[in-house]
Amino acid sequence: MSTSTNTAAVKPSTPPEPTQPPRLIPSLPDDLALNIIARVPRRHHPTLSLVSKSMKSLISSPLLYAARSLLSCAEHFLYISLRLHTSHFMRFYTLYQNPNNPLNPKYSLIPLPLIPSPSLVGSAFAAINHKIYVLGGSIKDIPSPQVWSLDCRTHKWEPAPNMHVSREFAAAGAFDDKIYVIGGCVVDNWARSKNWAEVYDPKTGKWNSVPSPIQIRDKWMHASAVIDGKVYAMADRNGVCYEVKSGNWETVDSDLDNGWRGRACVIDGVLFCYDYLGNIRGYDVKEGTWKELKGLEKGLPRFLCGATMANLGGKLMV
Incomplete structure (x- = not known):
């Protein structure tokens, strides 16, 4: 008796070729x-x-x-933080040009996603490369150490490492790709005294204390700027500046201290501020003198308070 077995060869299935994503422009690599x-x-x-x-x-x-x-095609954009009288929340906007009418460009404020802690009051701000950092501020009158960063490429908010101490109405500035924050805290214990000034390095994601003399440690700061490697922190009186390279602290020149009103900006080493009389003045640090900006006699309104200035690609914006 004999038996026979029929076998059939089965070919292994060929895996499907991976689908190539569509090209950005069909006719071009x-x-x-x-x-x-x-x-x-x-x-x-x-x-x-x-x-x-x-x-x-x-x-x-x-x-x-x-x-x-x-390709040197990067553009300068203005970002604005506003707290409207109709809301208790802080909102961020960017100023966009209308692309549909280049011959008669109009600018519009485009709202950005709400910051995760929108009720912050008295936050400080600093910008490095493509990110804007929101530093501290108070929530229901309680100062916070938290830090948020806004990626200006994607307009997404991300948490950053907290500061060592809680702050509100601090001074802040960026130099050499690091953020320096000064004051805005009550110096009532060793930890707050040691960290009255701090520096943040985005590359390492760490905050470090900046040594400071005890006698300069005021609580509130109303303005700040970075000029020629120095971070200026203006209190109600006797502002101070920190020279980053040397680590030295100095009191601000009396002429600058007395003439600095409101939030200012720096263009080509000159600090510009807007006074309550409707005048824009510039302080030349090298010359140590104030000079009034000419040509605006019929231009700007007189703001009683809240006027802010910005350096937008070397142009002065109010």
């Missing part, structure tokens, strides 16, 4: 398309993001902004 898209002004990005999913992903990716930086 992606590296060339990236080179082209990176040159498009940022005000057109909202429209570009509607073209395709791959384009939308590129618009919000660090790759595009790295390419724009390499």
Whole structure:
């Protein structure tokens, strides 16, 4: 008796080829398309993001902004923090130019996503590269050590490491890719006294204390600026400045201390501020003198309070 067995060879199934993502521009390789898209002004990005999913992903990716930086296509944008009388929340806006009418450009305030702690009062601000840092502030009259960062490429909020002490109405400034924060805390114990001034390095994600003399440690700061490697912190009287390279502290020159009113900005080593009479004055640190800015006799209104100045790509904005 004999038996026979029939066997059939089974071919292994061929795995499907991976689907290639669609190109940014169908007729061009992606590296060339990236080179082209990176040159498009940022005000057109909202429209570009509607073209395709791959384009939308590129618009919000660090790759595009790295390419724009390499091509010297990076642009300056103004970001504004406002607390309207109709709301107790702090809102951030960016100033955008209308892309539909380049011959008659109009600017609009575009609201950004709400900061995760919108009820903060008395926060300090500093900017490094593509990020804006919101430092401290009080919530229901209780100072906070928390720090938030806004990525200006994606307009997303991220938590940053907390400061060593809680602060409100502190002075802050950025120099050499580090953030310095001064005052805004009650020096009533050893820890707060030691950390009256702190420095934050985004590369390491760490805060470190900055040694400071006991006699300069005022609580509240109403203004700050960075000029020629010095971080200026203006109190109600007797402002101080910290020279980063040497680690030395100095009292602010009396002419600068007496003439600095409100929030100021620095352009080419000159500190500009807006006084209550409607005049813009600039303080030349090297000469140690105030000079009134000419040509605005019929231009600006007189603000009783709250006027803020900004350096937007070397231009003075009020």
